[in-house]
Amino acid sequence: MSQQKDLSRRGFLLGTGAAALALSSVVAGCSAPSASAGAGEVNAGKGTIPEAWDEEYDIVIVGAGGAGCAAAYGAAKAGGGVLVIDSQSSSQSSSTALCGGYTYFVNSPLQQEQGIEDSIDLFVSDTLAYGQSCKEEVLRTYGEHCNEYYALVTDELGLQWTGSVNQSPGCSVPRTLVCDPAEHQRLIAEAALAQGAEIRYQTTGRRLFSDGNRVVCGILAEEDSGRELRIKAKKAVILATGGITHNPEMIEECMPGASQIPAHSCVGHTGIMHNASMEIGCQMYGRPWIYATEAKYPGYTSMDQYAELYIYGAVEVNLTGDRYIDESIYWCNERTRALLKQPTDPVDGICTWEILDQTAYDLALAAGPPIGLQESTVELLVSADNYEELGEKILSPNLAATMAKYNDDVARVGYDTVFGRETMLGVGTGPVAPLVTPPFYAFKNAPHFDYNPATSFYVDEQCRALNSFDEPIERLYQVGEIMLRSVIGNHYQYGLATGAGGTLGLYCGGLTAELDNWDA
Ligand SMILES: Cc1cc2nc3c(=O)[nH]c(=O)nc-3n(C[C@H](O)[C@H](O)[C@H](O)COP(=O)(O)OP(=O)(O)OC[C@H]3O[C@@H](n4cnc5c(N)ncnc54)[C@H](O)[C@@H]3O)c2cc1C
Incomplete structure (x- = not known):
């Protein structure tokens, strides 16, 4: 927790003129100013923080799709004050709502009912062999927690699974269940609201604010009206913004010629928060592995x-x-x-x-x-x-x-x-x-292009975003398609996008609610 103390010692953001002035003078003494500071922001060495916050929450989640709403549910249930923002006008525009409904679990009650013998070790060895570049520790987190998500959506929220358990490429046993995807998204968004999370639409996440040690402390968001909001996150920022399918420049950079292939994913998958993540030190891996469905x-x-x-x-x-x-x-x-x-x-x-x-x-x-x-x-x-x-x-x-x-x-x-x-x-x-x-x-x-599961960021076993030295960026978390490479590596097993999005979102949301506030 030493970095959390660092953050609060720096006296981040107090909103009043005197306090903001005091803060400016503290941070101005740090190393070279950031090139990215804009009007109303303060250069803070390697990071950029605002002179005043417009709003504050414990946990700010960008993206109200499957992973973001599961994270909101988990964080709010664990007692966190949660704001979720989404650039679209409804969570029904998310890829989770538009998808085929295939959802992957390991050793699920439905597999057991059908006599399918499975285990976390088998899942991990299948996925490492097929995906090659996944993170074993993230696979284990997923394997250990996926039935918590299964129990939430099935037993508590009443999501129905149809047909038999399906076998995806790369799996030695069937693991993938099928549901109505729009219903899945509706249930998890409503559950997040019922736990007290706030979901605000037509609001786009643009940049991350961080201190001089690159500890993330909030986001810059923009409403559709053009109004900018500097939103403080006292515990964590969770990015759940999906993929880059609607960013032709990024697609073209990964595979020349591929931007002519149409995208049928959520139109919010613009990669803005991928850029914000890279600005703060994350590295987008797997560009040469991008593929179309x-x-x-x-x-x-x-x-x-x-x-x-x-x-x-x-x-x-x-x-x-x-x-x-x-x-x-x-x-x-x-x-x-x-x-x-x-x-x-x-x-x-x-x-x-x-x-x-x-x-x-x-x-x-x-x-x-x-x-x-x-x-x-x-x-x-x-x-x-x-x-x-x-x-x-x-x-x-x-x-x-x-x-x-x-x-x-x-x-x-x-x-x-x-x-x-x-x-x-x-x-x-x-x-x-x-x-x-x-x-x-x-x-x-x-x-x-429906999704880019092989082209995204690596996280650790707690879903903390990693920099290019494999070190966690404090208080920045990524869940869903934005970190799916950590789970699937170079090759996708179908159902893992929504399965891992819900599971790791729920798990990560709960973890972030346990953090101390950096401004305590
Ligand atoms: C047609 C189709 C079929 C598919 N079939 C399957 C399947 O059967 N099984 C499977 O596992 N996967 C499938 N996938 C992939 C899967 O749906 C996605 O990978 C997964 O749902 C992503 O979840 P997510 O929460 O990360 O993203 P989403 O559910 O898309 O949520 C991301 C949200 O973030 C918002 N957002 C993005 N950027 C910003 C920003 N800067 N500011 C604010 N909000 C932002 C978006 O508007 C969106 O609502 C399919 C995808 C498609 C399109």
Whole structure:
């Protein structure tokens, strides 16, 4: 707690003229002034603090999506005075509300009911092997606390889980449950309010205030009206602002050419607080691992136009009817880079076709929404009795030859010899089967940026933001997509974004409420 004492000794922010003057003279004696201090702010060595605060709370949370509301609930329940701000007009604009509803738990009561044997050690070893660059200590925090979040949303708030437990790529056992995402977000936002947290919309977090030791003490926010607010956080600031999908410059810097891929995430994912985090010493890792997600019909407006058919054995071909990737590697940087090199459609831009036979169709239909086929996606399929006819219908001249080679390989040697596909979707999924049972189908597939789980910040086991020397930045916490790399590393297991957002948000919120006030 020595840094907390440092902070209060410096007499941060008292609001009155005399006190502010006293503060100015203390901090003015620190090292070189910050270049970023603006009007009404005081240079404080490496940090910048205001001459006066407009408001003060124990804990200030930026972002009222799944992770931010879970943090608000946890902090308010533990006795903290909490303000959550969000740039949008409702938490229903968040990615948590818009998502597919897949939510990941380890050793959950539903897994136990279905006889699935799981453990934190198995989860950690699966995820380290698949993700490569995750933080083991963060995985353990997640594994140890995820059933607290499960109990909150399921038993206390009444969230319903539908269907069976799903197996994501990279998992040796099924772990992922499915819920109505808008309902999930509604319940956790209402629960945070009921605990006494305040949620204020149309208010954007812009910068972080910190003292000369980079101990974070508040934020600069801006209301939609243009009014600026300097909000003091006596215990902590928690950033839960999602990803960078709506920041084309950042996307382009990670992968040249990728900004042409549309984003279907929360429009608030602008990366403003990523910049604020970097300004204070955090480093955004995993830029070379950024990737787009797939499986949406061009012009997508809702999950009614979504089908991940390669999970059920479909192959993916480009517009000329040629394969270009091992479909079982699932979405990743390598796959998106390959996609960007394919021919584009004059109307739909970058897009490909998922090709399946009747057997794969039946598997996808049995799985149902959101990943498999449903009535609304069946209507979007192009079908034919043979691959020549299907190729003509989708204007892909090489389709028949591509499918003949794939089917011959798989029947003869059990795998595809061109790109090396052996399984439906990697570890723990079944071997590929030839696609030879008519009729045959094609689903048009456009890539999009839904999230950037592999490209974000590292935190420690308490979700404290880390600087580039792996040291915690005092009183700055990050939860949700903004730190998801700490959990998933280079490869994403589906459901971990919302599962880890809720779990680590709840856990971190509770921790911050226990901190001493720096101005005590
Ligand atoms: C179409 C789609 C399908 C998906 N499917 C799944 C799935 O099935 N399972 C899964 O685990 N993940 C899925 N994801 C990813 C997942 O939804 C997100 O990674 C996760 O919900 C992020 O949670 P969060 O709380 O970090 O962000 P959000 O829930 O988006 O909340 C962040 C909030 O911060 C606000 N904000 C951002 N910047 C600022 C700022 N500067 N000031 C104030 N407010 C700000 C935003 O407006 C937003 O409300 C999907 C995403 C999409 C878009």
